[in-house]
Amino acid sequence: MNRRVKNNLFLAVCWSAAILCTLILSFLLSVIILNGAKTINPDFLLSNSRNFGAEGGIFYQMIGSVLLISGAAFISLPIAIGTALCKSEYVKNPVLQKISNMMIYGLNGIPSVIFGIFGLIFFVNFLNTGISWFVGSIILAIMIIPTIVLSSYQSMSSIPRMYRESAYALGMDKWKVITKVILPQGIQGAITGLFLGLARAVGETAPVMFIATAFSGVKLPGSLFQPVTALPTHILTLAQQATNTQALQNAWGASLVLILVFFIFSLSALFIRITLQPVSQR
């Protein structure tokens, strides 16, 4: 019976680990949702923050976050699609493939604070752009390029060779094949990756806090080269005064909004991925 005892013990350990994890993770979510829900109302969402963010709302922080990630989307999407096309259509040499994979996975693994430092040195100081919306968007764009490249490459390489060959057989040149056959499929993968990337980018604090955001007094940036204010850095400011109940309340509210934005992006990515049809089934 010793074996049976061991078996039950093992199963009990697995069950308790799973229960523990569920408890921890649902604690996290419920804390944010319950505390955040108390704060969120139209007034909170539509007014600007006062007194270090402890009073007022988060209207311009939301606008700032949207500006940052839309800038990132515009910059990263074309570059990433180009890279994915190159990987799937031009690079046939396995060594080159391996090198490009290493570069992309490497870029994906770089800690976010390093991107912040890179932006601070290269853009803010070396190119002297100042702390600005534009630099923040560039850095976030660099961060999400790998996600988009991998996702679009995956959907491009899933197109059966037959489709390419029949297109060539009709006398289409390479560029025509790319735009008519490869891209329509690749775009969906790219959009999936884009949403996943943006979900990650919208919550990033370390890369933007030195290079793109200002503390207060920022409304809409007048140009590309002015600072914005963003949700994550706002939460950072509020978290540093966590004993001020009003500030903490606002921090929960801002967190809930941030998480909702993150969930919307993630879920749309999942949705697109599920509804994505391979070219052969259209």
Next chain:
Amino acid sequence: MSAYISKVGKGYIIISTLISMIIILLILGVLFLSSYDAIHGGGWRLFTLTWNPPNNQFGILPMLYGSLVVTVISLVIAVPLGIFTAIFTSEILHPKYRIYVKSFLELLAGIPSIIYGLIGVAFFSVWVGELFHLQSGRTIFTAAVLLSIMILPTIITLCDDAIHHVPQKYREVAKGLGLYKHEVIITSVLPIAKTDIIGAVLLALGRALGETMAVMLVIGSIDKIPTPIYNLLAPGQTITSKLGREIAESAFSSIHFSAMVFMGMILLIIVLALTFIAQQFLKSGQRLYE
């Protein structure tokens, strides 16, 4: 006309590929150039115990120690918990629910770290302080616990994939020989999933090392190795928290700044090495959620 467009298109593809390939080299190059002053001026003096910029002392050992200890402890907590939970989701839980659990975990894996930081300041540091009767709950241990919770979803979902990908036939053969469930899992499933699990742990290790915001808010930010050296309930400092707090304070092109960048470069090199090694282990690769 068509040939012209084709040329432009090819140019676009090549340029964008070059951009995305060169960025990582550019980052490495920029960091190296900026840390050159510190390496040149400091040399081995960088690896000492005292960090005091006004006196030109830039010892990074306390930060290296902090990063190492925080990461190791968080893995010690998260890896067993994560693997057992992954065994639960892939082997014990009814397959019907697995997809929901997986989606939930993958969503959790992406929650922004600043929110973990907020929860850490508002709850964990207070709890740790009260639990151990400390003056302040901002300790290495608090940071490690918070970090372990952050990497838990990543570990669970990657290990679950690894275990799930073990072909069903191994389980059936082992069962057919009269093995109990725990023997089936321990002796036949886990050894086959081993390499993927190692890859998952390495990826989680990389993520934990590079985590900034959550750690920065709860670790206490003292540039000292605690006494005695194994006292985890003392404040400390990691490379990332040091960078997050101090990089904007140091003047550009000073030795101080250069020493900070040097730390960043060490961190980057370690994390890149881990990523490449992990990629060798994870043959299935190409996951989007890490």
Next chain:
Amino acid sequence: MIKMESHIMQIPKLIENTVIEMNHFHVWYHNSHALKDFHIRFQKEQITCIIGPSGSGKSTMIRSINRINDDVDGFTYQGNILFHGHMHSHTVYQNGFDVNHLRTQIGMVFQKPCVFPRSIYENVLFGIKHTKKLLKQEKQQIVEENLRAVSLWDEVSYRLHEKASTLSIGQQQRLCIARTLAVKPTVILLDEPTSSLDHFPFLPMP
């Protein structure tokens, strides 16, 4: 679904000579009815062959006997299976029944060979070492005995500690049979194992 019954010659024998009997046994996978109202009696110390077209439910039936099917998604059953062991008779599908013990009594060899990524030596001992504490000497003896039984000993005796995956498919399948024999089951269920054997060596049954 073709009813298998029609393809099997029922041999009326005495009850006490029966080792396994299936009574009115049904299997469903989700909504598909894979096995319909199946009766059979397997005799002790006999080889019973079941022949039928693919998809007729042969594997389903054989996998129901030692309850390997339990964890298959959507599996439901009706009816009962009796197993007459050394001392007791059991209803296989009974709450609280020690299914692991049952599986040491009813061994099974699958259609495709499946060796664990370990040495040949450890593969033979894979099942038996959990049920019995073995001395080193005994282990050596069990390995040799069972490998000889599947005519593999001469081929691999000099490289017992190499990975089992270095064997050919046919050798791997014989290794799988040896692994099952090592547990000393009363019954062995063979799910078309010969389709993987490169030649047909003589298989002495215990």
Next chain:
Amino acid sequence: MKIYYVSVLILLFAIITGCNASKKEAILCAGATTVLPVVSNAAEQFKLTHQDVNIMVNAGGSGVGINLLGEQNIQIGMISRNITQKEIEKYPDVHFVTHPIGKDAVVPVISSEIYDAGIMALTIEQIAKIYKGEIKNWKEVGGPDKEILAVDKEMSRGTRHVFMKIVLGNEEAAAPGADLVLGSNNEEQTAIAQSDAAIGMLSNAWINGDVKGLSIILANGEVVEPTLENIINGKFPITRNLLLITNGEPQGEIKEFIDFIKSPGGQKIVEQAGYVSLYQ
């Protein structure tokens, strides 16, 4: 698909040109969190009368203010200490001009639990010993038997410079007895309130029910409370000026903004924030 892309490009183009066309002048300020509430409230009021001026205020500490101004990334630096000789030498092209806008005291603060237990005043020497690590328990200074949690600030913070200059004699002195290093006044206030045996340094404006200001026992035995009155008459030993710095004499809107803070209307904001105005 093509139409989508073209329209996106047009939109992007419109945003960029539109932003540049509106040419709003922006004044960037950064620096000490001590000065921050004054400047950011003043900026809000200033904008009521000067609609076309945009003033952005960033935190970071006095050191950050000086560095950013030195690198000419901002127009106004906010500092709560004097510029050191080293910093002036570091930026030879920049001519730092200081503009005092008020006065503040840096007060040694303790958790309310310790204050209620009877510790209401300490000598400078006792505080110095705590930060040097020579006094480690509150009972050594007549309080309850609890270990002291000494909260320090990041090196470049103005509050720390002023405090350490008086307490340890050198504005960049290391504090080996410190148990925690934090940044802004807000963060330090939070940590001291969360603990029940902490000592720290805060600007006078951050003292509240959870974080109590200590009185200081002078060498002649006189006890000086951190009241506005004592700060105004100069009795409280750790006081400082709140300063704005610019590169050269300010011009145009920057000058108007600084003049506004110095005006009676602006000084009212200084008083509301808990500081001493220039007129007192």
